[in-house]
Amino acid sequence: MNNPISELSSAAxxxxxxxxxxxxxxxxxxxxxxxxxxxxAILGVWLALAGVYAAIEPRQFLxxxxxxxxxxxxxxxxxxxxxxxxxxxxxxxxxSFASMQGLAATLVPVLSVEHHWNPFAASxxxxxxxxxxGAVNGFLVVRVGVDRIVVTLGxxxxxxxxxxxxxxxxxVSGLSSGFARLANTEILGLPVSFYYGLAATLxxxxxxxxxxxxxxxxxxxxxxxxxxxxGVRVDRIRFGSYVVSGLLxxxxxxxxxxxxxxxxxxxxxxYLPAGITAVFLGMAAVRPGQFNPIGMFIGVYLLATGVLxxxxxGYTGWVEDVFYGAVLIVAVTVSALLRRRAT
Amino acid sequence: MTPHHTECRESGARPVxxxxxxxxxxxxxxxxxxxxxxxxxxxxxxxxxMPGEIHALVGHNGSGKSTLVKVLAxxxxxxxxxxxxxxGAPLHVPARAADLAAGGIxxxxxxxxxVDSLSVAENCxxxxxxxxRWSRRIDWKAEHERVRSVLARLDSDLDPRALVGSLPAxxxxxxxxxRAVAEQVPGRGVIVLDEATRTLPRPAQEHLYRLVxxxxxxxxxxxxxxxxxxxxxxxxxxxxVLREGRLIASGQPTTSFDLVGLGQLLAGRRDAEAPGPxxxxxAAAASPAPGLPAEFRPACADGTPGPGVRVEGLAGxxxxxxxxxVSPGEILGVTGLIGSGADELPALLTGARRAAAGLLxxxxxxxxxxxxxxxxxxxxxxxxxxxxxxxxxxxxxxxxxxxLALPLVRRRSRPWKVRGGWEDELVRRCAGDLDxxxxxxxxxxxxxxxxxxxxxxxxxxxxxxxxxxxxxxLVLHEPTQGVDVGARAQLLALIRQAxxxxxAVVLAxxxxxxxxxxxxxxxxxxxxxxxxxxxxxxxxEEIIQLTYQEASR
Numbered sequence: 001m002n003n004p005i006s007e008l009s010s011a012a013x014x015x016x017x018x019x020x021x022x023x024x025x026x027x028x029x030x031x032x033x034x035x036x037x038x039x040x041a042i043l044g045v046w047l048a049l050a051g052v053y054a055a056i057e058p059r060q061f062l063x064x065x066x067x068x069x070x071x072x073x074x075x076x077x078x079x080x081x082x083x084x085x086x087x088x089x090x091x092x093x094x095x096s097f098a099s100m101q102g103l104a105a106t107l108v109p110v111l112s113v114e115h116h117w118n119p120f121a122a123s124x125x126x127x128x129x130x131x132x133x134g135a136v137n138g139f140l141v142v143r144v145g146v147d148r149i150v151v152t153l154g155x156x157x158x159x160x161x162x163x164x165x166x167x168x169x170x171x172v173s174g175l176s177s178g179f180a181r182l183a184n185t186e187i188l189g190l191p192v193s194f195y196y197g198l199a200a201t202l203x204x205x206x207x208x209x210x211x212x213x214x215x216x217x218x219x220x221x222x223x224x225x226x227x228x229x230x231g232v233r234v235d236r237i238r239f240g241s242y243v244v245s246g247l248l249x250x251x252x253x254x255x256x257x258x259x260x261x262x263x264x265x266x267x268x269x270x271y272l273p274a275g276i277t278a279v280f281l282g283m284a285a286v287r288p289g290q291f292n293p294i295g296m297f298i299g300v301y302l303l304a305t306g307v308l309x310x311x312x313x314g315y316t317g318w319v320e321d322v323f324y325g326a327v328l329i330v331a332v333t334v335s336a337l338l339r340r341r342a343t
Numbered sequence: 344m345t346p347h348h349t350e351c352r353e354s355g356a357r358p359v360x361x362x363x364x365x366x367x368x369x370x371x372x373x374x375x376x377x378x379x380x381x382x383x384x385x386x387x388x389x390x391x392x393m394p395g396e397i398h399a400l401v402g403h404n405g406s407g408k409s410t411l412v413k414v415l416a417x418x419x420x421x422x423x424x425x426x427x428x429x430x431g432a433p434l435h436v437p438a439r440a441a442d443l444a445a446g447g448i449x450x451x452x453x454x455x456x457x458v459d460s461l462s463v464a465e466n467c468x469x470x471x472x473x474x475x476r477w478s479r480r481i482d483w484k485a486e487h488e489r490v491r492s493v494l495a496r497l498d499s500d501l502d503p504r505a506l507v508g509s510l511p512a513x514x515x516x517x518x519x520x521x522r523a524v525a526e527q528v529p530g531r532g533v534i535v536l537d538e539a540t541r542t543l544p545r546p547a548q549e550h551l552y553r554l555v556x557x558x559x560x561x562x563x564x565x566x567x568x569x570x571x572x573x574x575x576x577x578x579x580x581x582x583x584v585l586r587e588g589r590l591i592a593s594g595q596p597t598t599s600f601d602l603v604g605l606g607q608l609l610a611g612r613r614d615a616e617a618p619g620p621x622x623x624x625x626a627a628a629a630s631p632a633p634g635l636p637a638e639f640r641p642a643c644a645d646g647t648p649g650p651g652v653r654v655e656g657l658a659g660x661x662x663x664x665x666x667x668x669v670s671p672g673e674i675l676g677v678t679g680l681i682g683s684g685a686d687e688l689p690a691l692l693t694g695a696r697r698a699a700a701g702l703l704x705x706x707x708x709x710x711x712x713x714x715x716x717x718x719x720x721x722x723x724x725x726x727x728x729x730x731x732x733x734x735x736x737x738x739x740x741x742x743x744x745x746x747l748a749l750p751l752v753r754r755r756s757r758p759w760k761v762r763g764g765w766e767d768e769l770v771r772r773c774a775g776d777l778d779x780x781x782x783x784x785x786x787x788x789x790x791x792x793x794x795x796x797x798x799x800x801x802x803x804x805x806x807x808x809x810x811x812x813x814x815x816x817l818v819l820h821e822p823t824q825g826v827d828v829g830a831r832a833q834l835l836a837l838i839r840q841a842x843x844x845x846x847a848v849v850l851a852x853x854x855x856x857x858x859x860x861x862x863x864x865x866x867x868x869x870x871x872x873x874x875x876x877x878x879x880x881x882x883x884e885e886i887i888q889l890t891y892q893e894a895s896r
Contacts, residue, residue, distance in 0.1 A: 210760055211756075211759055212756045214761075215749065215752045216753075218738075218741060218745065219741065222738035222740045223735075223737075223740075226737060228717070229695055229727060229735060229736075230721075230749045231750065
């Protein structure tokens with residue numbers, strides 16, 4: 001038997017690729033080329049959807065206002081979907097994000113209009129409330145070990161009920177226009193809250209992709225035991241994901257009520273399927289088969305395009321439910337197929 | 344012939360049933376192969392089971408035993424070209440549950456497979472309940488009567504209404520066997536016992552043996568799947584040995600084996616590929632192995648042998664308070680059968696699981712292992728290469744780079760940014776020094792999903808991941824499980840290199856050849872205590888003998 005050490009250190013050098021392939025590698029490196037189509041196919045779907053609407057209803061759809069509506073109305077959905085995503089990437093599930101948003105969006109006008117608080121102070125209290133709700137979720141799921149679906153579904157109902165009680169079962173409005181500027185100041189034709197959502201998404205993606213914390217989160221999501229044995233504080237990260245979900249849902253609620261000026265607590269219900277659909281739709285893009293914030297961001301605006309188009313075609317009211325539900329099933333099916341192909 | 348051998352002869356191997364040459368086999372398996380993806384788990388396995396015999400099928404983890412059982416039970420469809428016959432008549436392939444039931448082929452699964460919260464009758468009859476004609480209620484009176492008659496056949500007077508959870512271990516084995524024979528015509532059929540005695544206490548094992556012998560005496564066939572050599576010699580009349588998916592002995596009479604011979608056949612004589620004898624470690628410690636990069640050298644490897652690692656009173660589920668020391672640069676082998684405590688030692692020693700008691704002293708101080716100690720152990724340089732590589736060792740969905748860097752990612756990065764080039768360096772070094780080869784070539788090793796790599800490459804990544812942390816105590820649990828022979832030799836060489844660099848190594852393994860090849864000292868555990876300690880180099884035969892001898896007593 002020859003010496004294994006020398007055998008180990010003599011790895012054969014790679015053969016250099018032939019000339020033309022090398023130039024292609026320079027222009028379009030292999031690591032971007034790999035899976036390019038499946039990574040960005042969702043953008044094609046989005047464009048195709050817009051194209052179909054433009055072909056059917058060119059007069060109504062092809063307008064600056066349409067673009068503004070699509071990109072100027074979804075910031076709350078971006079934030080709450082990010083909150084849901086924060087739990088899903090560590091293999092948890094927070095079903096109470098929509099109700100947390102609803103609670104925050106109710107608390108702000110109730111405190112500032114009915115109790116004459118400063119709206120910014122009211123926002124702080126609203127966000128503190130949703131963070132607390134998230135911490136309770138996290139405590140029950142991670143520390144006590146109660147089933148996450150049961151806990152967060154229960155929390156969702158409790159918070160929805162609380163919001164209805166605070167609002168006396170009706171729409172609360174009358175927020176000052178100064179507060180509205182927080183969300184509605186226009187930059188390059190779009191409200192500033194769009195940029196908040198974009199910034200939050202990019203920051204979230206950065207944390208996941210480039211920081212040690214993000215690496216740990218990826219391992220907690222992929223294999224909890226591996227993460228634990230490497231010294232990652234798994235339970236802390238899981239607990240943190242629920243708190244972050246509460247925080248982002250609270251911010252989403254504040255931005256929503258600031259841009260609209262008032263809130264009807266019963267409308268929280270629609271945000272639940274919307275958020276879930278956006279997050280799962282995002283799995284089909286950027287990092288196929290994996291939850292990721294940028295895919296989710298694209299998913300949010302794809303959904304908004306779809307719903308708006310349908311509304312312009314004259315379908316209103318019920319169509320959102322059907323659309324979200326159908327897209328959710330399609331998105332999850334596609335990502336399940338992608339994942340099966342990957343393994 | 345050894346004294347131990349005589350001992351087990353005395354306890355009485357069964358004679359091969361006196362079947363004439365014209366006797367028809369009860370069950371035959373011909374040309375059975377099973378391929379999962381690229382790996383062939385079973386390769387052209389052929390078996391024949393005679394009426395009234397106890398046929399042992401032995402092999403280590405990963406040898407294909409459980410796959411063979413799953414094919415027989417119809418869980419897996421075999422590759423084309425396989426045929427099964429029962430009493431001379433061909434069976435449909437893949438096996439169908441109805442055919443198996445009609446032919447009386449039944450299974451007793453690992454750890455008996457009983458539901459504790461249900462009664463004896465419910466456990467025995469699940470799947471066969473008969474209902475009353477009109478009300479469609481289960482006819483419990485008839486059910487209990489039927490179960491009582493089956494139990495009577497086994498000379499047992501258990502109450503069919505008793506909860507299985509309330510029964511002692513011997514009673515539970517009776518229920519499992521009763522369920523297996525309940526639908527059989529006495530003297531017909533085949534019972535497959537799949538590692539059924541794995542965690543049973545000794546009296547219950549004896550009870551099970553008696554029941555099984557009774558069935559075989561009555562003309563039924565028994566297939567005994569196990570890795571306990573003592574059990575095979577004592578019960579079975581013939582034995583087949585599986586290794587790496589191939590049948591290396593098919594239906595040999597057990598009288599032609601002794602304990603050591605069968606143990607060796609099971610473990611596999613792999614002298615041809617095994618590396619040479621271990622180097623005496625003081626000399627090796629003086630000159631760090633050239634192949635081991637600085638990344639893998641412990642921070643303390645300054646040539647001076649520092650204080651060793653001391654373990655005191657380590658106790659867990661099976662371990663009953665053992666103490667030992669490992670010096671830097673020493674490779675300490677720990678072995679023992681399942682239930683001896685050898686299999687839980689790695690997790691307890693590294694704080695991965697909480698011990699009942701135990702103190703671990705390293706240079707950084709003394710760690711109480713009976714409290715949550717994982718992070719303290721990691722900080723002190725005590726690391727575990729776990730047995731379940733794919734479940735506990737690596738995140739298969741993530742990349743090679745991410746997996747390799749995980750334990751270091753916080754230490755080597757700024758909080759806001761991971762990449763400092765060290766990751767690329769780490770991947771490059773590991774790929775080179777650990778010889779990780781992938782289809783994509785050396786430049787892109789880091790981007791591969793770990794799940795796409797072979798077992799050998801995965802194991803190397805798991806090694807590299809922990810070696811890169813510069814450990815003081817490296818605890819390896821079955822490190823060569825499920826890897827090919829080439830990767831195995833490389834892994835063993837790596838273990839020696841790690842020790843030569845001054846790391847204290849604990850190697851817990853059932854593979855006697857591995858222990859013989861690299862260990863400076865071997866501890867053999869039995870019933871939670873150290874039953875033998877041998878200074879190395881230690882021959883594989885001796886380790887096998889010490890391990891298996893204990894079990895057959």
